[in-house]
Amino acid sequence: MASGDDDDPIIEEIDVYLAKSLADKLYLFQYPVRPATMTYDDVNHLAAKIKPKQQRVELEIAIDTMSPNYCRSKGEQTALNVDGTGYDETNTYSTKLMDKQTFSSIQATTNTSRYAAAVFRKGELHVTPLTGILQMRPSFSYLDKADNKTREREAANEGGDSSQDEAEEEAKAITVRFARPESEQARQRRIQSYEFLQKKQAEEPWVHLQYHGVKDGRSEHERQYLFCQTADASENSELVKTPKEYLTMLMPPLAEEKAVKPVGPSNVLSMAQLRTLPLGEQVKTLMKNVKVMPFANLMGLLASGTDSTSVLRCIQQVALLVQGNWVVKSDVLYPKNTCSPHSGVPAEVLCRGRDFVMWRFTLERSVMRKEITAIIKLPPEDVKEFLEHVAAPRVNRGWEFLLPTDLDFIKKHPDVAHRQHMLWLGIQSKLEKVFNFSKEDFTPKITSQPEPVHVSGEQRLRAAQERAQANQPALQKELDARRGGNGVHVKQELLDEPMDTSSPCSSSSPSIPNGSVNGYPSATSPDFDHANGGSPGNAPAPELQDFVINTFRKHFVLTLNELKRLFNLHLASIPAGRSVFPSISDHMLQDAILHCQCKQIMVPFPAQSTAAHDEQKVFGVWETGDDFDKHRRLLYEVFTKSYRVRRNIIQARLTQELGDVSKADMDRLLSECCSSHAGMWYLKGTIQS
Template sequence: MENEDDDPIIQEIDVFLAKSLAEKLYLFQYPIRPLSMTYDRVTHLSAKIKPKQQKVEVDVAINTVSPNYCRSKGEQIALNVDGACGDETSTFSTKLMDKQTFSSIQAASNTSRYAAAIFRKGELHVTPLHGLLQMRPSFSYLDKADTKHREREAANEAGDSSQDEVEDDVKQVTVRFSRPESEQARQRRVQSYEFLQKKQAEESWVHLHYYNIKDSRTELERQYLLCQNTNTSENTELMKSPSEYLEMLMPPCVEEETEKPVSPSNVLSMAQLRTLPLGDQIKILMKNVKVIPFANLMGLMAAGTESIAVMRCIQQVAMLVQGNWVVKSDVVYPKESSSPHSGVSAEVLCRGRDFVMWKFTQDRWVVRKEVATVTKLCQEDVKDFLEHMSVPRVNKGWEFMLPYDEDFVKKHPDVVQRQTMLWKGIQSKLEKVFSLSKEDITPKKSEVSSAQPKVIPGDQLVNIARKKAKEDHAQLEMNLKRKKEQSKLGSSSLTVLADVHIKEEPLSDDEAMDTSTCESINNGLVNGIHMDESSRDSVNGLITKGERELVSQELKEFVTAIFSKQYVLTMRELKRLFNLHLAGLPPGHLLFSGIPDKMLQETVLSAGCKQILVPFPPQSTATPDEQKVFALWSCGDAFDKLRQALLELFSKGHRMRRNHIQTQLSQEFGDGLSKQQLDKVLKDCCVCYGGMWYLKGTVQS
């Protein structure tokens, strides 16, 4: 009772539902007209409707004697629309623009929430609306004037042309058979503007009679807005709870959701994209952008995404062209697809596009005519290939759209080497399919722009390095022999040349970043030279004590830099990274003097690292030297103690589950251990495979 006193009932009103005009009542809105300026006093000339589409057109007279009316403009518009001669089909009968047409658009597709109400004698009568329309001026007469203008121009051109009879030329006609329409294509066609226009034109107009607001017929029709049966004795009282009654007044909008057009399949926001797995993210991005530098791709990834993971995924869906990543052809043209221009299969399109990509690995420029001649595809298909990755230049051809990414090539020589091997395989397939000659394979020197950086494949770089190493070793061997002859020491040659063998087999997904199995940098091989203990001492004897100190300093800087990024490394991985470091050094560098494994290991231990004794499984095929695991024990940040505790856990087993790691560390650090801290140290030191966590480099494939 207290709540009712706070909100007393002032008046009770009976509500009646009138259904006489339920299927015929429309609400017209005039959004470009203020409320004070109605059309009630304006003469309405005609009206018509298309009931199914709820399309209404109303012709309203214009006051041509008003001082605000420009008569000259009105005459000019009528002349442009109807011409000099008037007839029954003329838009303006008085040779003056004397009327204006209003055309409707639907303001709401679902009008179940809207009604018109009349309050009379203490009763509220409600009639549901059948349609809610907005009336706006129609300028279709301008289209008619434009059509007449084009007809006059065509007639003038026909009159000026020669009247001689000319025999029709025989033209070749290409006959194409249409394929069955897919569901996706049907949806696009139904939503197209052309289809909607055709559908609107199919329904015929129904002409109406307009009655003024004060007309007697209008008054009669207005009576139908009142409920005819107001006998309350026959009506039962509405027994509904407040929530049920509110739901009846405002039902959930279901129809509008089902009537929304289907979004295009290639539209996806970045927020939605980042909810997908990393591989799917990169595949969708590459399918849309086609070509992108690696630095820009990393900028599109979520914060904290590792570049190694992105590098592994990008190689699954793209190929390296001039230091940039270009989406693979089988991603652009799936197996079930075909050309929209010629109808050829996806396999043929992929071969043609691969040829274009391969040409861009050889040169900055490609000529479309040459591509069409080799691939035997139509000009439209070849143009699509070129537009994916290049831009046209006048009198030059098509130029690759992005500049040569020299930074990426320098930072990732292993990836470049792997991509070069993949391109070799693609080249051999293209040679067989298209019967390429040596002239087609070798780029013309005249076509190579001197302003652009030269694209040197990775295998050529390796061959150049091998040749240089052999030359340096030959000179070194000659100096050694001369020194022995002078000292009259008879001995056999101490050194034998050996080539550096590079693994060229296809890699697994887990080894997508590795392109060589550098088993050892000094286990019998020192920078390409096979050496025993005595010869190694001889080589080291050629450098001074000061140079040895510089070598130790350079080596320590390398070890410190690599462990500050990786935290945990096996001996095998450390030597692989050191070989890559050597490949980027200039010829004659001090580190080429030969670094034994023992010296490398001592440098690691002196740089603040410790060896972690990880119990590898008995079936492991790794050698004892490969099973050596080193970790940066202290780097001076707040996670040192947590990282050390994690490393000590792996001395009991080579793999662990996350919940076990979290339990062990929580016992030592208490409730102060947060999820973010645990994620940080796990990311620094470990990798996860199959739900188990391993120290970096200890996963046995």
């Protein structure tokens, strides 16, 4: 001020006093769901309580039941749901009417060092630091009490003979287990868990308070403590800080800000923070969190413009290729000098067991957990964790690999695929020595049964005619021998004999099972469609092919049962004598479907499904030549995970692969291929009764 600024003169000097009488007791209440013009000053406060350590406050405020805006019937119904028909001291609403509401607090900020309440009087500014800033919001805990009452009533209705239950309890064997010593890592997880925090909060007792209104005499008396007392004023001294020190006190360094920032959950990955790391660390962090991922998805998570060659170089250091997808290496998940959080098994042993699980998935789509446990001899909890990283349980199929085989990556990067294959051969040789097995032990056994033979209706008819011609001389001799009055009768008997339409080779080959796909054993294909290999038979008749194409272009998705029904209707509509269709079997119809740019969708129906076998064979249009084909293929892929899904799951999958998908496209896709029931979407014809 030595230089003097004429344009900014000092108008007045105000003495500032620090009042400490309420320094550790002063709270600021905010009501974010209430307009500032509608205060609770004149509303009757029934009760108040506080947990000082947690800075939690609850207020009970009366509701004006005589207000014209109050619905009395709703209030009575709420009280009845909460307290029931009985009456005791624990009832929430003693008047059988919802006549009060509870406000519960949450902390608006954890650091109140910069906030204070100030009052101005006679040219003096008195400042009192705030202990906390609390936001008061309505509490709906009474709804929880109503739910508990409902459960108690249901349990009472379903309860049986208690003496019988006690007898059953006495007959049960008791298993005694001793808790393992808790590691420091497990202890930290437990302390940070929601359940532990809730328990700690419940341990602090409530301190009940007496509420005094704004105009109450006691409130006026307490407000006087907001002013600095005369004795304290004599102790105050002038501000001797330099301007720089004073500004530092007002605005502390940014380092203090970082110290009070809340720490995010350990299972949440911040993409903004991730992209500040080097590329190798980004890839390692992503793989460690996701466990298994296609290369295309990995590139989508990294910053745009990232070089794919550099990413390939980094991914091979932290992951292995399994069925065209990248799976994080075992030593990344289980570093040296660590152990299993479940069983305490050392990391080296865990890595060997997990490598065996991953190697098995390089050979086949599904594995059985019992077989894995019997070989690697690790606790079931660890084996389950290995499988959950890369697979999902399937009914009657064990654990199936999470993702379909990424054939596109293998075609684009054959050198990487070959290098990974050689790496797996080296891992296999080590595993064979450790676990004492050979690869042949897991090779599927080839049965000696001959392949089923596809026999058309025309071939059967021709074979029957040839046998009839071969038997003609013998039949003629028998007719001559019986001639003499009964020739007509014999001839009629021969005409009534059913024609043998079996295959000439039926004695040496088994019959074609109606349940097999296309009459041929389904190959172990990495795609979700396990039955779309080429048919060894001839192409279907052009007329049948035209019918199938036209039908699928109209319906897009059909079960085999529905297609047969439509085919029978088509046959019935053809005038007599003009039908060009020979005898059509189920296998011929399936072959025609697969020849017409359609594929079977392997829908995982539940084991207890009541659908017929033909209803569980679902086919969909695979390629029509328009851009909407990729939408349908992604939809089919979603339905290979579950036979019923929600719309948002389909929307998320399409958005992940194709970007933003309009509502019109979603509606078109669902109307073409799906039906809805009870909020879930099913492929056409697959809704279970």
